[in-house]
Structures are given as C-alpha cells and as structure tokens.
Amino acid sequence: MSHDKPAWYERARKGPFVGNSFDARARQAIEKRIAGKGDPRRRKSAAVATWLVGAAAVLLAVFIVVRLQDAVPSAPSGNHPVVGAGTEGSGKNEGISAAVVRAEGTAETGKLQVVPLNGEKQETLGAASCMGKETDMQFQGSYRVVYTRGKESGVVIDELPEMTFIQPSADIVQMTKLAFADADVFLLVPQYADCHGLNFYAYAVDKNGGEAFPLSFRMADGTESNASYYPPGELPAVRDGQLVLPSGEGPGGETANGPQDRIFDLNLSEKALVQSPAAMAGDVTGDSGKKALTRSFVFSGQTYTIPYPGDYAEYFVHAAEANLFQIKAGTKKKLTSFQEDEKGIHYVKDGRTFTAVPSIF
C-alpha cells in the first residue's frame, strides 16, 4: 500500500461521529438477544409492522412495475436512443436520460432487464484509459433488475444502487448467457474494459420453475459476495457443469501456487455459486498445497468428515452434538432424514443426498 498518504487522511482517522456509536447500551442489546431476553413488545410490534410494510411495499412495487412497462420502449432492435442528451461540446456530453433498458438477457421462459430507478446521468468518457476509449459512454445511476415472464408483469429481483456502466455505445448491453443443466445463468458486466478485472453480477433463470433470482458467490474460505470478477479477454465458461472463472492474478498479486482458476458449482436451492473446495483446476497432482476444507464431527466414537462450506455441513455437526443420529427413522421426531451404512451417514434434502464419510487416520 502506498505510503504517500494525503494530508487529509489524518482528518479522517477519527469519527465519523463525535460520540461513540457503539456504547455499553449497544453491547447489552446484543447480549440480551443472545440470551433470548429481547423486548417481546418490540418483537411483536416489529413483526406486525413488517407485515404491513411488506404488504404496502408489494402494492407499491406493482404500481412501479406497471409504470415502468409503460415507460420502457419496445423497439425490436438493440438501439435505444437516449432521451434528453446534452449538447455537443468539447467531447464531454452530459445529460439525464429517461427510463431506458440498460442491459438485458433473454431466457426461454422470460427476459431479464436492467432499468434505471430514477433516470441516469450520461456522459462520454472524455479521455482514453483502462476503462475504455474517450468516445465511450458512461451511465451512472441506481438500477433495478426486472424479470418478465411472457405477458406477465415484471418482477424486481435485484437492486443495484449507484452503478456505473461504461460501454462503447448507448446500445443495450447483452448479458452473457451460460447454460447449465437446470438453469441459464446470465452475467451482467457493467464495464466492458479494465486493466485488471471485469466485475460482474450473476442471475439464474431456473429451467424447471421459470423463476429468476440473483446468485451470490460463496467462496471456499467461507466469505460470500454478490459479485465476482474475471480478467479482461478471458471469458467465464461452463465446463463439466461447473462455472470456471479464470485467475485474476497479475503483477503485484502473484501467489505462490501460480494462476488458479476458480471453480464454482451452481446451487439453485441456495441461490449461490459455491466455490468448489476440491483440488484447484490446473493442479494435476491434486495437491496444490492447500487442503480442501472439511468439517468433522464424532458419532459413536467414529470421526466423520464432510466437505465445507455448505449448510448441510453445519447441520451434520449440529445433529452430532444434539445426538440426533441416535433417533431412529419412523419416530415422531422431524429430524430423522439420516441413514447409516458402511459408507457413512447420509442426509437427504430436497432430493439430494449428502454424505459424511468415516475419517481414516
């Protein structure tokens, strides 16, 4: 990190507020919640309020979507003129555009469209840089991702506040479509150029139910994000049913093991792309020096392991600690989805089977 820190850095070392916003009262509130001694009146009133607010919000969302449908132009081509563009000047045009479709992706069951929430600020880049050429267009605003099925009203599935699009023209950005067995995954890449990494968001359209939703990126180290990135010029791909993101490693960011592709499994029930904890792509020996993440638990004196992360891993550990494995199937207890055989303990969920295997030391 640069040691040439601006002088104003010192001004920002304190604050932002005069007082300490996390005081003893805040700590006590947390301890009370953990102890289960939160204010029941607050919980009840919050629940009622949330229900009423939710109902009002649904009505408002329907009203907004109906208005958006009236505002979105239905021209067949991808060329949507920007309304209210500024005047020609020294190469930097500015203007506020009316509602337009900034990006879209077409699935078999419907269409994803990215639309500005309250208009967008438009200008040319003005100077060539890593972000693009001087004549490229820059759009700034807050956006919504709307999914429309057939002739039904569109549904807002995501909000993208304070976004910047940089594209060669004002044409609608076409989302990259990646085909998986059970869903089409659309990649929204707001900025088409960068010297380092292209940020993107991912949305799945389920082929079975036709539902669309944003995907989070769940990394092997337990972190999670709503976006990821890939190096310019190296597109993401689907290989053997998995998403492969090329390494973003570059000067100043080299790792000891060299470039490593990032491999993700599409988990529609979790609405996530889950980084595979298995051996890294390109590591033919299967030993990259990094152990695959696993969780362990003990049952009847035998240690079992299961790949991690994954909610089912937490559940195995919880079941072991609560001695739930002892409960036989057929009792009235609900948590009896476990089956045991010589291969391990199997947990069946949503038609899929997860297995904890006996550890061998």
Add this chain to the structure above:
Amino acid sequence: MEHEFLKHMTTMDDASLRDIMAQYGSDIWNYAYFLTKNRELADDVTQDVFIKAYYRIETFRGQSSLKTWLLTITRNTAFRYRRSTFFRKVNLFASITSIQSGRSAETEYMEDRYVDDIWDVIMKLPDQYREVLVLDIRYELSTEEMAKLLNIATGTVKSRLHRAREKVEQNLKEVRS
C-alpha cells in the same frame, strides 16, 4: 495475533464475546455505517455481526485476522440488509426503535454531527470508492486483504483507491474555492 485462540473454538463463551465487542465494536459499527449510510441500519447490522460471530465462531479458521473476518461478515450482512432496504425505508411505527432510542434532542444533534467535514465529502463518494477509501484510512488493510474482502482483483483495489483520493481532493478544492 490477538484472539488467535478463537480459531480453535467451536462455541464462544460470553467473556470472549464481551472482549471482541469491546475491541472491535466501534470498528464494526463504523464500517456498517460507511456501507449503509444509515445509523439505524448500522445498529442492526452490528448486532447481527456479533450474534453471527458468537454462534458461528467455528467458521473462523484463522486464515485471516479476526478483524478482517468480522469486517467480511459486516459487509455480507450490510448487503443483505440493503437488498431488503426497500421494505425498511417506510417506517410507520414509532415503536420500532433502534438501540439508540431514548436520546434527548440535544444528545441526538451532538452525536449525529460528523467529527470533521471531511466525512461529508467521503460519505458522498460512490459506494465502490468510499469502501476502499475507508478500508485504507481506518482499517489499514493491505491491498491483498482488501481484494479478498471485496472479492475484486488487487489491481482494481489500487485503481479505485486512486480514483477515490482524486475525487476527495477535487471536492476539497471545490469547497475551498
């Protein structure tokens, strides 16, 4: 590294919770505020962060510092709150109060002032620039730590930090003039 023992825990005791709240509480609250720009949301996010840390301490494996781990949880939690912000923006009931309830008008005015006008400028930056800037100024994370936290390339961290500083300096010049 402080609190290194926590990576061996499968459950957290109350004393450890109080300890990490005392040490990191302000950092977490401030980061939540930087991300949400809303005091009430920052309160809620901070509560959730420490509750998650308490119940899921076994997911802390020591691969990063405890502070970075907590900041990561804060970021993820803030994004989830922001996604549901649409339902939170309409507050019809006065009975829904944050942990800051009970403040007098004078206390509220004093406590809501920024300690320096520089924060007026920083809080107006676009999200992606504000975030890397506060992580650099307040949390002193390395480029690699920031890249991992934000799930972006290290080069992108450097670009955004450069642009963030440029924007602040430009705004400061405009204010002075």
